[in-house]
Amino acid sequence: MRPRIIQGDDQIGFYWSTPTGSPTSLQALVAVDDEPDRLMATHLEALDDALIIAAGRFGEVLGGGRPPADADQRDGLVELYRTLDRLCLEFATAQELTGFGVDLRAGKIVGTAALFSIRARLPLDLLGPAPFDGELDDPSIGVIGGFGEFHHVDPDTPWKGGRWVVRTEAGQRFPLTLAMLFFDSSGVNKDAARKEHRDALQAVVTAARSPAADPLTVSCAVDWLLYDWLMAHREDPDSAEIVFPKGYEDDAALVVSAAATSVSARATFDPGLLGLIA
Incomplete structure (x- = not known):
C-alpha cells in the first residue's frame, strides 16, 4: 500500500495519511519512501486542486470585492490560510530534504x-505592517513626478526588508509597488527593477536564519516583498496565476523558499501554526 491524501467533501485542503491510516506529513513520507518524486508531484497536484476549490468558495473575498460575510466565513479564511501555509511548508521542507529542484x-x-x-489574512487584520508603514507621504490625486527607488529599512539588517518608493526632487517619499513600476511608470528598466526586488527578497530569506532576526519583523518583511512580487507577476490583473518571465525561471525556487520563510516565522507566534516547525 502507498501513502494517500485525505480530503473530505467540506474540508479545506488535505493531509497525508500513512498506509496504515495515521496522519503524517509530506516531509516525513519522502524521508523513507522509495519514490519521493511521486509523492511531491501528487502533493502539488492536490494543492492545485485545493486552490481551485478555494477560489470558488472565497474568490470574491480574496479578490477584495467584499469583506467576509459572517463569522463562519471568517473562520473559513482562517482555516484556509493555515492549511495553505502548512501545505507550502511541507512541500518546501520535502524539497530541501530530497534535494529536488x-x-x-x-x-x-x-x-x-x-x-x-x-x-x-488581509481582511482578518492578520498582516503586519509593510516596511516604512506610517513613514511615507500620502500621494495626492494625479501624476507624481519622481524617481522609483528601492529603500531598505536598514541596509545592515537585511531581514528587516524594504520596499519601493517614489522619491521626489522635493524630498518626499510616496508608496510604490513593483506592479506600478512595471505597468504605470515610464522610463523604467524592468529587468533591473525585477533583479533588485529579487535580490532584496533573497536577502530577507537568507538573513531570516540569523539568531538575531525577529520573527515578526521577518514575517512582515518577507510577506510584503513576496506579495509585491506575486502581484506584479500575475497572468493578468484578474488572475491569481503566477507567471515567470523567460530567463527568470530560477525565481520559482525563491518563491517557494520565501513562502516557507514566512510560514516558519509566523509559526513562532501564530497559535494556528504552532508545531509546524517543531
Whole structure:
C-alpha cells in the first residue's frame, strides 16, 4: 500500500495519511519512501486542486470585492490560510530534504497558494505592517513626478526588508509597488527593477536564519516583498496565476523558499501554526 491524501467533501485542503491510516506529513513520507518524486508531484497536484476549490468558495473575498460575510466565513479564511501555509511548508521542507529542484509548476502553484494566504489574512487584520508603514507621504490625486527607488529599512539588517518608493526632487517619499513600476511608470528598466526586488527578497530569506532576526519583523518583511512580487507577476490583473518571465525561471525556487520563510516565522507566534516547525 502507498501513502494517500485525505480530503473530505467540506474540508479545506488535505493531509497525508500513512498506509496504515495515521496522519503524517509530506516531509516525513519522502524521508523513507522509495519514490519521493511521486509523492511531491501528487502533493502539488492536490494543492492545485485545493486552490481551485478555494477560489470558488472565497474568490470574491480574496479578490477584495467584499469583506467576509459572517463569522463562519471568517473562520473559513482562517482555516484556509493555515492549511495553505502548512501545505507550502511541507512541500518546501520535502524539497530541501530530497534535494529536488523547484520547477516552474511548483513555483506557480506555491506562489498562488502564498498569494491566497496573504489575501486571506488581509481582511482578518492578520498582516503586519509593510516596511516604512506610517513613514511615507500620502500621494495626492494625479501624476507624481519622481524617481522609483528601492529603500531598505536598514541596509545592515537585511531581514528587516524594504520596499519601493517614489522619491521626489522635493524630498518626499510616496508608496510604490513593483506592479506600478512595471505597468504605470515610464522610463523604467524592468529587468533591473525585477533583479533588485529579487535580490532584496533573497536577502530577507537568507538573513531570516540569523539568531538575531525577529520573527515578526521577518514575517512582515518577507510577506510584503513576496506579495509585491506575486502581484506584479500575475497572468493578468484578474488572475491569481503566477507567471515567470523567460530567463527568470530560477525565481520559482525563491518563491517557494520565501513562502516557507514566512510560514516558519509566523509559526513562532501564530497559535494556528504552532508545531509546524517543531
